[in-house]
Amino acid sequence: MKKNIAIIMGGYSSEADISIKSGNVVYDNLDKEKYTAYRVLISTEKWVALDADGTAYPIDKNNFSFLLQDASILFDCVFNAIHGAPGENGELLAYFNLINLKHTSASFYQMALTYNKRDTLCVVKAYGIQTATAVYLNKGAAIDLDTIIAKVGLPCFIKPNKAGSSFGISKVYSREAILPAIALAYKEDSEILIESFLKGIEVSVGVISYQGVTTVLPITEIVSENDFFDYDAKYNGKSKEITPARITKEQRKKVEEAAKNVYEILNLTGFSRSEFIFVNEEPYFLEINMVPGLTTQSILPQQALAAGISLADLFDNAIVSALQ
Numbered sequence: 001m002k003k004n005i006a007i008i009m010g011g012y013s014s015e016a017d018i019s020i021k022s023g024n025v026v027y028d029n030l031d032k033e034k035y036t037a038y039r040v041l042i043s044t045e046k047w048v049a050l051d052a053d054g055t056a057y058p059i060d061k062n063n064f065s066f067l068l069q070d071a072s073i074l075f076d077c078v079f080n081a082i083h084g085a086p087g088e089n090g091e092l093l094a095y096f097n098l099i100n101l102k103h104t105s106a107s108f109y110q111m112a113l114t115y116n117k118r119d120t121l122c123v124v125k126a127y128g129i130q131t132a133t134a135v136y137l138n139k140g141a142a143i144d145l146d147t148i149i150a151k152v153g154l155p156c157f158i159k160p161n162k163a164g165s166s167f168g169i170s171k172v173y174s175r176e177a178i179l180p181a182i183a184l185a186y187k188e189d190s191e192i193l194i195e196s197f198l199k200g201i202e203v204s205v206g207v208i209s210y211q212g213v214t215t216v217l218p219i220t221e222i223v224s225e226n227d228f229f230d231y232d233a234k235y236n237g238k239s240k241e242i243t244p245a246r247i248t249k250e251q252r253k254k255v256e257e258a259a260k261n262v263y264e265i266l267n268l269t270g271f272s273r274s275e276f277i278f279v280n281e282e283p284y285f286l287e288i289n290m291v292p293g294l295t296t297q298s299i300l301p302q303q304a305l306a307a308g309i310s311l312a313d314l315f316d317n318a319i320v321s322a323l324q
Helices: 016-029 091-098 108-115 117-125 145-152 175-186 231-235 249-265 299-306 311-323
Strands: 003-010 035-042 047-050 056-058 066-068 071-073 077-080 134-138 156-160 170-172 191-196 202-210 213-216 220-224 239-242 273-279 282-289
Touching: 003 016, 003 311, 016 035, 016 311, 047 066, 056 066, 077 091, 077 311, 091 108, 108 117, 117 134, 117 191, 117 249, 117 282, 134 145, 145 156, 145 175, 145 191, 156 175, 170 175, 175 191, 202 249, 202 299, 202 311, 213 249, 220 299, 249 273, 249 282, 299 311
Parallel strands: 003 035, 003 077
Antiparallel strands: 035 047, 047 056, 066 071, 134 191, 156 170, 156 191, 202 213, 202 220, 202 273, 220 239, 273 282
């Protein structure tokens, strides 16, 4: 008997449109002989299930079901394609846990932890994972520019603590540019990070649970035409994403080990994509994305294809793993 799958997409953050693109790719690539899939659009205004024609049906939040021709449609599993809140930060997953509905992401606590860049860095550093030097600020806190510059130097990066797709991130070269960059970051989140600039090769490492085994996918090298891998570089063709990365065998071994360690240290399941920069041949961990882009142009699907895993197999594996 076919399983009913809810592909949740949209969300409450600046990444909603990107999430919808990811969700539609999942919908198009799921095995129609094996699954009956519905796209479920989550927004602050409404939660609705969409049929194949795009007709919307309100979701009953008591059990995450909807009525279709007087029949109640219940789901066997949720495929999480929401970048940002409430899918990537654990909020929606805690709700699914309460109503005993399986989903393709890690547990709600792990998702909440990894969505918080500051907390993730604090945890992995305790296990010897190398990271940039950082200053953390909460909105309303005093800002001492001299202390910040003394600790992280210039240039530096200023970014929201809980945001994705490079929204609100600035690379700052001067003392005068720090306060405007902080104000921009606070538009996305009430907590921010100010990190030292790391010069070196940037790579993205996909780690997934595939057929029950923690698997490191072929590594992607990021070469941005812009000053850094910002929104424009990610989504408007202003970067080269080279898979496999042009790194040495020793570099590959080190970053594969570091990415797998991060995945296991944080007790993760499902998809992940970690970002690293090599400094003096050593990989420095930047952040981890637990709901990476899933379009055909996105990095993780590119890495899966390089490993011989089709999109259909990648998405099917996520659902099978969740159901088990």
